[in-house]
Each structure stands twice: as C-alpha cells, then as structure tokens.
Amino acid sequence: MAKKLVEFVPNFSEGRDKEKVEKIVDEARKIKGLKILDYSSDADHNRSVVTIIGSPEAVTEAAINMAKVAIQLIDMRTHHGAHPRFGAVDVVPFTPVMGVTMDECVAIANAVGKAYGEMGIPVYLYEDACTKEARRNLAAVRKGQYEGFFEKIKDPEWKPDYGPAVMNEKSGCSAVGARVPLVAFNVNLDCSDKAVADAIAKKVRNIGGGLHYVKAMGVKLEERNQVQVSMNLVNYEKSAVYQAFEMIKMEARRYGVNVVGSEVIGTVPMKALLMAAEYYLQIENFNLDEILEKRLLELEE
Amino acid sequence: MAKKLVEFVPNFSEGRDKEKVEKIVDEARKIKGLKILDYSSDADHNRSVVTIIGSPEAVTEAAINMAKVAIQLIDMRTHHGAHPRFGAVDVVPFTPVMGVTMDECVAIANAVGKAYGEMGIPVYLYEDACTKEARRNLAAVRKGQYEGFFEKIKDPEWKPDYGPAVMNEKSGCSAVGARVPLVAFNVNLDCSDKAVADAIAKKVRNIGGGLHYVKAMGVKLEERNQVQVSMNLVNYEKSAVYQAFEMIKMEARRYGVNVVGSEVIGTVPMKALLMAAEYYLQIENFNLDEILEKRLLELEE
Numbered sequence: 260m261a262k263k264l265v266e267f268v269p270n271f272s273e274g275r276d277k278e279k280v281e282k283i284v285d286e287a288r289k290i291k292g293l294k295i296l297d298y299s300s301d302a303d304h305n306r307s308v309v310t311i312i313g314s315p316e317a318v319t320e321a322a323i324n325m326a327k328v329a330i331q332l333i334d335m336r337t338h339h340g341a342h343p344r345f346g347a348v349d350v351v352p353f354t355p356v357m358g359v360t361m362d363e364c365v366a367i368a369n370a371v372g373k374a375y376g377e378m379g380i381p382v383y384l385y386e387d388a389c390t391k392e393a394r395r396n397l398a399a400v401r402k403g404q405y406e407g408f409f410e411k412i413k414d415p416e417w418k419p420d421y422g423p424a425v426m427n428e429k430s431g432c433s434a435v436g437a438r439v440p441l442v443a444f445n446v447n448l449d450c451s452d453k454a455v456a457d458a459i460a461k462k463v464r465n466i467g468g469g470l471h472y473v474k475a476m477g478v479k480l481e482e483r484n485q486v487q488v489s490m491n492l493v494n495y496e497k498s499a500v501y502q503a504f505e506m507i508k509m510e511a512r513r514y515g516v517n518v519v520g521s522e523v524i525g526t527v528p529m530k531a532l533l534m535a536a537e538y539y540l541q542i543e544n545f546n547l548d549e550i551l552e553k554r555l556l557e558l559e560e
Numbered sequence: 561m562a563k564k565l566v567e568f569v570p571n572f573s574e575g576r577d578k579e580k581v582e583k584i585v586d587e588a589r590k591i592k593g594l595k596i597l598d599y600s601s602d603a604d605h606n607r608s609v610v611t612i613i614g615s616p617e618a619v620t621e622a623a624i625n626m627a628k629v630a631i632q633l634i635d636m637r638t639h640h641g642a643h644p645r646f647g648a649v650d651v652v653p654f655t656p657v658m659g660v661t662m663d664e665c666v667a668i669a670n671a672v673g674k675a676y677g678e679m680g681i682p683v684y685l686y687e688d689a690c691t692k693e694a695r696r697n698l699a700a701v702r703k704g705q706y707e708g709f710f711e712k713i714k715d716p717e718w719k720p721d722y723g724p725a726v727m728n729e730k731s732g733c734s735a736v737g738a739r740v741p742l743v744a745f746n747v748n749l750d751c752s753d754k755a756v757a758d759a760i761a762k763k764v765r766n767i768g769g770g771l772h773y774v775k776a777m778g779v780k781l782e783e784r785n786q787v788q789v790s791m792n793l794v795n796y797e798k799s800a801v802y803q804a805f806e807m808i809k810m811e812a813r814r815y816g817v818n819v820v821g822s823e824v825i826g827t828v829p830m831k832a833l834l835m836a837a838e839y840y841l842q843i844e845n846f847n848l849d850e851i852l853e854k855r856l857l858e859l860e861e
Contacts, residue, residue, distance in 0.1 A: 264856065294859050312856070356852065440852070447844070504841050520844040529830050529853045532841075536833035539840040540805050543748070543821040551657065551741070552830045552853050555565065555613070558595050 264357040265364060266296075266440065267318045270350040271307045271329050272338050272431075274300040279332040280307045286324040292317035296526060305340025306349070310526065312356060315367055322351055322371045322435075330378065330430040335405050343398070345405045346380065346431030350397065353388075353437050356528075357556060361387050364437035372435040376421030380430050381412060384420045386438035394420075397434055405431045442492040442531045443524035444500055445478070446507045450516040453479045456486035459510045463488065463503060470506065472498035485519065492531070501535040529553075565657040566665060567597075567741065568619045571650045572608045572630050573639050573732075575601040580633040581608045587625040593618035597827060606641025607650070611827065613657060616668055623652055623672045627734070631679065636706050636732040644699070646706045647681065647732030651698065654689075654738050657829075658857060662688050665738035673736040677722030681731055682713060685721045687739035687794075695721075698735055706732045743793040743832045744825035745801055746779070747808045751817040754780045757787035760811045764789065764804060771807065773799035786820065793832070802836040830854075 273279050280300050287295055293313025300307040311321060326348040333347035351371060353364040368388035375382045389395045393416070403411045409426045411417050418424050419432065426432070448456060456477030461467035464475040472494035478487045488507050492498055508518050523532070530547060537545040547553050574580050581601050588596055594614025601608040612622060627649040634648035652672060654665040669689035676683045690696040694717070704712045710727045712718050719725050720733065727733070749757060757778030762768040765776040773795035779788045789808050793799055809819050824833070831848060838846040848854050 266852075296855055312859070357856065500837075500841065518842060520842045522844050523846070523850055525850070526852045526855060527850055529834065529851045532834050532837035532851070533830065535837040535841050536801075540801065540833075540836050541819060541821045543823050545824070549824055549826065549828055550830045550833070551567075551827045552857060554597055554827060555658065556853060556856055558613070 262358045263314055263363075264312055265315050265318045265359055265367065266310065266312050266354040266356045267322060268308060268310050268352055268354070269322060269325060269348065270344075271309075271325075271333065272305065272335065272340065272344045272347050272349050273329070273333050274304055274306040274340065275302050282332060283307075283325050283329050284309060286328050287311055287321045290317050290321050290324070293321055301342075303340070304342035305338065306342045306344065315359065315363060318353065319367055319370055323374045326351075326375055326378065326380075326433070330380065334429055335431040336428060338405070343401055343404055344431075345401045345403070345408055346427075346433050348375065348380065348430070348433045351433060351435045352386065354440050356440075361437060361439070364388070368435045368437045372421040372433075375433050375435065376419070376423075378422075380422050380427055381408075381419035381424065381432045382421040383432060383434050385434050385436035388435065388437040390420050397436070400434050408432055439494050439496065440528050440531075442495045442500060442527050443490070444492055444503060444521065445487050445489045445524065446504060446521045447480065447483070447485050447487050447519050448511060448516050449519045450486055450514065451479075451484045453477050453486050455511075455514050455516055456488050458514075459507055460488045460490075462510045463490070463506045470498040470502055473503050475503075495528075495531040495534070499534050499538070500531050501538045504535075564615055564659040564664075565613055566616055566619045566660055566668065567611065567613050567655040567657045568623060568652065569609060569611050569655070570623065570626060570652045571645075572610075572626075572634065573606065573636065573641065573645045573648050573650050574630070574634050575606040575608050575641065576603050583633060584608070584626050584630050585610060587629050588612055588622045591618050591622050591625070594622055602643075604641070605643035606639065607643045607645065616660065616664060619654065620668050620671055624675045627652075627676055627679065627681075631681065631731040635730050637729060639706070644702055644705055645732075646702045646704070646709055647728075647734050649676065649681065649731070649734045652734060652736045653687065655741050657741075662738060662740070665689070669736045669738045673722040673734075676734050676736065677720070677724075679723075681723050681728055682709075682720035682725065682733045683722040684733060684735050686735050686737035689736065689738040691721050698737070701735050709733055740795050740797065741829050741832075743796045743801060743828050744791070745793055745804060745822065746788050746790045746825065747805060747822045748781065748784070748786055748788050748820050749812060749817050750820045751787055751815065752780075752785045754778050754787050756812075756815050756817055757789050759815075760808055761789045761791075763811045764791070764807045771799040771803055774804050776804075796829075796832040796835070800835050800839070801832050802839045805836075
C-alpha cells in the first residue's frame, strides 16, 4: 500500500442517470494506486458523492480525469435538485489520511484547481486551501448557487482563484479544497418535537455560540417518531465528538428530553472516536501509537 | 503487507545479558514477512518480552528459530528473577490480528509446540490451544515454576502435550498458546491506601465474583502517592474495558474514593477502546467497517 494516502470526495451534480455516474467513476477505476471506498447517488438531491483514497499523484489524476468526463456529460442549464450546488463538478475536497500533510493537500487542490481552470471552469479554493478568509467556508463560497453566479462572479471580491472570471454556462463553477476529515455525527432524542431538536442544534453549533467546528440542525425521524440533532464536525480534533455529545445531553435536560442513541455516518477516522474513549475512560497520556492498527498501517513490506 | 497477520509475544527467561537477548531477537530479524513491534528486557524479572507481527508462516519460523538460540544461550539451572517462569522459552502466545482465525492460531501453536518437543522441551498448550480445561490458564500451567516441575511433570495429569515427559534441566518447559489479544489496563485512584485498591480489585476480577475475563490486583504508585487497580483483560470483547472501568468507579464509591485516571499499557487493538466510545456515546448499530483505518488495512495494492 502506498505510504502517502489522500482521501478525496468529489461531488458531482448528477444523481439520476446511473450510466453517466458510472462513466465518471470509471475514470477513477482506470487509475492505479487508488481505491474507491464507496459512492452513492441521490435522486432528490440529483447529486453523487464518491469517496476515493490514493496516493497524491493518483488522486490528482483522478480528480482531473473525472472532471473532464463530468463536464461533458452534465449540463447545469437543465440541472435541478434539492442540494445546494453551483457546478457540474461541484465540490472536490482533499483530506490528509496517512503520511501526508495539510500543506500537501493544499498543493494538490491548487494543481487540480489550475487544471480545472484550464478546462474553462471558474474555480474557488476553500477551507485550508482558501486564498481569503471569506472563501474558507464552502457555504459562503457557493451562496447564490449556479443561478446566482452569473452575477456573483462579476464581483471583484468573487473573482475565481483559477479559470475564467465569467460564468461557464454548461458546467458552472467548482469548489476545490483541502480540509481535515469531516465527521457526520447524529444524536437521537426521546422526543417527537422537531422544535426541540432545532433549539438544541442552535445551542450546540458555532453560529449559535456553541462549539466552533460544529454545524448542526434539527431533523425529524418520521419512522421512529423521534427527532435528531444532525451534525457535521468539520474539525473533530478541535471540536470533539464527545464534546458535541455532552453538550446535546446538557441542553436536552432543559426540555426533560433524553438522548436515546447516536450514529456515525460514513467513514470516520479512528481518532475521532478514540478521543471519546480517552475522555470517558480518563486515560492519562494517551498515545495513538499504542493502537495496534496504527502500527500495522505503518508497517512496510 | 501480508493479508494474514498474527501477533506473537515470546517471553524469554533472560533480561540481564543484552548480548544474549540481541542474538535471540536477531533470529526474528532474519525472517522476511514479519516486523518486530518492540521488545523490552527487565533485569528484576530477568525476562525479555518481544512483540512480533507477521504472516502465519513467518511467525512459526521465528518462534522455532528464536527458541533454538534461546535454549543454547539460557541455562535455567542458574536463572533467578522476580517473575514466575518455568523455562528458557517460557511463554509463546499467538494472537489473530487480521485475516486469521483463532483456529489458525491454534494450528500454529501446535506446529510450534511439536517443533519444541522435538528439540527436547516439554510443551504445554494453553488458552485457546489447550487440550484440557485445566491447562487453559497460564498461571495454573506454570504453577510450581521451574523448580517444581521436576516433580509436577511426573504427574500423569501434567504429562506435556508435546516433547518428553521428563524435565529438561537446562531449558525447562514451554507454554505455547493461542489467545485473543490481552489488554493491560490500569485505573488510578485518589487514595494512598493499597488495601482499598486490593479490595476493589477483588470485586472486579473473575475469582472474586467480578467480570469473567478480568484479572486484577492492587498496586501502590509510590511516586504519585496513589494506588492503582492493575488489570489484565484476557478477552476484551466479552469483558470490556468500559465495564471494568465502570465497576471500579462503582466499588470505589464505597470508600469515598474517586478515579483520577487510567492507562493502557502496550499495544491495544482499536476495538477495545472503540467499544468504550460506542458505549459512552450510545452509538446505535456501530460497525467497525466505518473506521477509516480498518478500511485502509483491507486495501490491496
């Protein structure tokens, strides 16, 4: 296995035509040195998300080749879907996994952004790859969406980092970034009132005065007749899973509501959960090197 | 990296003469397909413990070659040390790590035991490799130690599983076993009275009516002026780390004593700690396949 591993999770604005999605994913399958961990399409969102791991070279090549096919097959002029989006190759984040620094992922984002620019796509670098603080947050970058960018792109404040400073009608724009792994973590409550979950979410998340790296919203789980605080932890090393969990318990008490369970969505780095074990078990001087699997990953043939 | 990985942790009755220890470890260094994770010698115990990971074939070869050198260099007739022992190649446990079943580790223990027997060493199989329930527990097997085995070995109940049914004066006996990974986990208390730690240990451990797969004892930490419940969890999947931790907290309450911290000693499988995260965070339907590092280990080139 490669000693340097990067995860990248391209989001494409096509979630209904499976044949098109397969053609895009095929471009990754052709490349040696990477592995597709999974991919899924959502028809309501009309969007596909692919999770790929590989060497810096392999993910760079995949990001470029997949985009070449995607901008041929996807036409934003006829795209409709529930998920915010502003381009065919909507979002392309790179995340360090093993033996790779964040700076290296920023370099990859720049190489990929430059290539997209040469393909005629206006590119915005975001998160750790951002060139201005105002572009760090993906939601801020994408605000206005495809339809709004015909105007937004003319604003000198929103001149793209790569590519033309005019909107690409067919393909829209792309956000290319480098970021720490995002942890999707949901907490379920013994309550059926979505307003309670919303209120708790507001107290837990950054914009409500809560944890800096937590985004949260209330969700109704119709089948269970319960509500959920659905969160994205965008930096689990700084705003930890156990902190978010304890804050929700704390706020729920105000309503006489209890936590009945939680769920981790998608792939999660072991450290995000080991930090919880470390906290609750009060482990002193915890060292990730004590974890057998970490040692195994470091073994060379 | 090999797809099948076994951990083995041979314990040799030599912890003072570094040259001899190096010669024994050198035999492992010569073999392709294995990695020495670490090794340490203790002069008081006069004992060395090596932690090695490799393919089934490589660990079998290493176990045999290291023993050949050890029985040349170590003479039990002059061995003294604080740790219980009954032979030069005192204990050799094999543990499944990845892509290997316990049955395969039992088969390795038998192959190694047979080879040791042919080298003239009486061999007892223990834990999951045991041929009788009375031999499952290493402490029961080794009871009487080197000095006592000249008599004990004559008892038909203690006829070795492999090798001669008479004591090997120079090399003693060997215990060869297959077992799940052992987790060494200690919990520190805000109390300086060892009797309290002893009393708590008794309630937590199997023989005192506590958790089935937990061994525990009280220890005085002189430098900290605190006491500790020192535990071995011999099957962390059945008697979990978080259970042991919560039981100690519960028993400590009786004395008005609090847990101030804990420590994990040596290498630990991530699952042992992830089970604690799962418990405390109340994660529903937790699946180890969600852990990025587990997926990485399953990647093939």
